Amino acid sequence: MKVTQSEFVISAVGPDQYPDDALPEIALAGRSNVGKSSLINKLINRKNLARTSSTPGKTQCLNYYRINEQLYFVDFPGYGYAKVSKTQREAWGKMIERYLLERETLKLVLLVVDLRHPPSKDDEMMYEWLKHYEIPICVVATKADKIPRSRWAKHAKQMKTSLLLRGEDTFIMYSSETGMGKDELWSVILNHSKRDQSNEDEQLIEELGTEE
Ligand SMILES: Nc1nc2c(ncn2[C@@H]2O[C@H](COP(=O)(O)OP(=O)(O)O)[C@@H](O)[C@H]2O)c(=O)[nH]1
Numbered sequence: 001m002k003v004t005q006s007e008f009v010i011s012a013v014g015p016d017q018y019p020d021d022a023l024p025e026i027a028l029a030g031r032s033n034v035g036k037s038s039l040i041n042k043l044i045n046r047k048n049l050a051r052t053s054s055t056p057g058k059t060q061c062l063n064y065y066r067i068n069e070q071l072y073f074v075d076f077p078g079y080g081y082a083k084v085s086k087t088q089r090e091a092w093g094k095m096i097e098r099y100l101l102e103r104e105t106l107k108l109v110l111l112v113v114d115l116r117h118p119p120s121k122d123d124e125m126m127y128e129w130l131k132h133y134e135i136p137i138c139v140v141a142t143k144a145d146k147i148p149r150s151r152w153a154k155h156a157k158q159m160k161t162s163l164l165l166r167g168e169d170t171f172i173m174y175s176s177e178t179g180m181g182k183d184e185l186w187s188v189i190l191n192h193s194k195r196d197q198s199n200e201d202e203q204l205i206e207e208l209g210t211e212e
């Protein structure tokens, strides 16, 4: 994927601020500090567009990045940050839940986890939540460069087993340092952003047809 244009659009606090141009959206969920911003930067070859956060957990917004006038990356606020109050946590949950339930342009969630460690309880809950809503998921296990190649397979297996990863969901080992997994991830993203579009077009044509 050749990224010729990428820009930060908005830190949205609610639905009325989400873009309304109906481009496909790829959301990123994961623990604070897991490497979501770095993942986006590596994908689009920008050093610092998605700022690698200095104060994790602080942002309670959905950060929108538009890529090639073709799709959006939507960076969720990281979960599992200890210093966040219960009220903030609940507000986070409500915003994310509403987005996941109502956002028609959402095509795929990248669940970003740390390949070095087993998934956290929050990772497991997020995965089950997404399954419950029948949202397509790609699990991206990042920071692969931080463990030796000889242990990749073992860590991957442990991650998949602990998450109870279903066969329909892709699992990708990734590194924002080396670019490992980047091409594979782009192909999953593009595949999902195109998916349903033709179905939706057909549906629209059908609906228009019945109106006459
Ligand atoms: N070695 C290595 N470090 C990473 C990788 N991804 C992120 N990091 C580091 O992990 C820290 C948190 O990354 P960031 O992207 O800000 O995480 P976010 O809070 O999920 O957005 C930063 O210091 C990054 O440089 C990776 O793939 N490899």
Ligand SMILES: [Mg+2]
Residues within 6 Å of the ligand: 036, 037, 038, 051, 052, 053
């Ligand atoms: Mg970040």
